[in-house]
Amino acid sequence: MKLDLHNHTWYSVDCVTSPKAFISRSKKQGVVLASTDHGNANSWGVLEREAKRQDWMFIRGQEQRVYWGSSFAGEILGLFLNQPLKKSLVEEVLDEIHDQGGLVAIPHPFDNRNPMASRKFQRLDDILPRVDLIEVFNARIRLMERNDRALEYALQHNKPFSVGSDAHLPWEISNCHLHVDGDSLEDARKNLVKNNGVREVHTTGPVNLFAASVLRFPLFRRFLTRKREPPMGGK
Numbered sequence: 001m002k003l004d005l006h007n008h009t010w011y012s013v014d015c016v017t018s019p020k021a022f023i024s025r026s027k028k029q030g031v032v033l034a035s036t037d038h039g040n041a042n043s044w045g046v047l048e049r050e051a052k053r054q055d056w057m058f059i060r061g062q063e064q065r066v067y068w069g070s071s072f073a074g075e076i077l078g079l080f081l082n083q084p085l086k087k088s089l090v091e092e093v094l095d096e097i098h099d100q101g102g103l104v105a106i107p108h109p110f111d112n113r114n115p116m117a118s119r120k121f122q123r124l125d126d127i128l129p130r131v132d133l134i135e136v137f138n139a140r141i142r143l144m145e146r147n148d149r150a151l152e153y154a155l156q157h158n159k160p161f162s163v164g165s166d167a168h169l170p171w172e173i174s175n176c177h178l179h180v181d182g183d184s185l186e187d188a189r190k191n192l193v194k195n196n197g198v199r200e201v202h203t204t205g206p207v208n209l210f211a212a213s214v215l216r217f218p219l220f221r222r223f224l225t226r227k228r229e230p231p232m233g234g235k
């Protein structure tokens with residue numbers, strides 16, 4: 001099966017993709033997506049209903065900002081979760097993910113685009129034994145050397161791969177994917193850590209990155225997400 005393990009819905013502050021579009025595009029492309037909104041799992045309930053309606057599936061995930069004490073460490077993706085992540089200290093988030101049988105993936109580990117908005121993970125070596133997957137390709141990274149560095153790092157440390165479109169707009173969905181054996185989410189979870197390789201990688205154009213930065217302005221965002229439902233089930 002094909003997987004794209006890093007995507008956002010309009011429950012992220014900088015994304016306008018509805019859960020309906022998320023599932024229908026995923027099904028149309030034949031690529032199972034992880035929903036990894038920033039700091040919340042508010043999409044899960046609505047996505048579940050949509051997935052059921054459209055006879056498709058998705059991976060429950062979350063992208064969490066994490067800290068070493070009071071200093072920003074980077075972001076961690078929790079994948080195959082059952083419960084939303086609440087913590088923010090690195091070690092606590094790793095526990096939170098593994099305690100519920102999820103996988104820890106480090107997204108864009110070397111994306112230090114500028115000092116103010118660096119997404120590079122600080123002190124990655126310190127947690128490496130507890131990391132399940134390294135995101136070796138992120139379709140929103142314009143400088144390929146930053147993806148290449150992640151790939152080299154994963155190979156050097158014998159870590160399984162993850163890839164992510166990091167889609168914030170519907171047409172960015174499945175800009176990249178990887179293949180794993182099996183046809184269920186449980187197969188995917190088990191086989192991901194065996195590292196079956198990355199295929200069919202595409203990169204996002206600069207226009208999309210510009211559009212995503214515009215979405216941060218409340219007026220645009222309010223217009224584009226006006227049909228958004230409140231989170232279901234108190235998640």
Ligand SMILES: [Fe+2]
Nearest residue numbers: 006008063166
């Ligand atoms: Fe992301």
